[in-house]
Amino acid sequence: xxxxxxxxxxxxxxxxxxxxxxxxxxxxxxxxxxxxxxxxxxxxxxxxxxxxxxxxxxxxxxxxxxxxxxxxxxxxxxxxxxxxxxxxxxxxxxxxxxxxxxxxxxxxxxxxxxxxxxxxxxxxxxxxxxxxxxxxxxxxxxxxxxxxxxxxxxxxxxxxxxxxxxxxxxxxxxxxxxx
Numbered sequence: 001x002x003x004x005x006x007x008x009x010x011x012x013x014x015x016x017x018x019x020x021x022x023x024x025x026x027x028x029x030x031x032x033x034x035x036x037x038x039x040x041x042x043x044x045x046x047x048x049x050x051x052x053x054x055x056x057x058x059x060x061x062x063x064x065x066x067x068x069x070x071x072x073x074x075x076x077x078x079x080x081x082x083x084x085x086x087x088x089x090x091x092x093x094x095x096x097x098x099x100x101x102x103x104x105x106x107x108x109x110x111x112x113x114x115x116x117x118x119x120x121x122x123x124x125x126x127x128x129x130x131x132x133x134x135x136x137x138x139x140x141x142x143x144x145x146x147x148x149x150x151x152x153x154x155x156x157x158x159x160x161x162x163x164x165x166x167x168x169x170x171x172x173x174x175x176x177x178x179x
Contacts, residue, residue, distance in 0.1 A: 014055040015070050023062040095125045100140050111151050118156050124173040141169045
């Protein structure tokens, strides 16, 4: 069995000898119309200029073909797609770990980190890990999470409220929508 690699482009164009139509509307490499002609005549015109004949609109009647450098076209198309992917921003989830008996300065430092992460467009996962006898006092954890959420309220919304899952308490914060 023969496997073929998938192309990057979702639109596969017919070029040169793959074009089997009797009549074609041909566009020159500079954009001027050459008129309606047979596939052989169009291939000859493309060969004279050392370029490819590419079917750009197969649904038209008659189909539209353009004389162009297909390799250069594919290169520029791949370059445009790469540039579009580069400009996309993926939302990451950054984690901030608090403790039950966190001090004021540590709390403010973690708050600054959360502000920076949300400012960069990321979501923040705030967690508290309960160790040993701390499991007997989840209300202290809820109070710490509420205090953190209130401190973040000017630049973030609580996406998922604080919830105890096993020995961890988790809360998710996301940036406020722009108005």
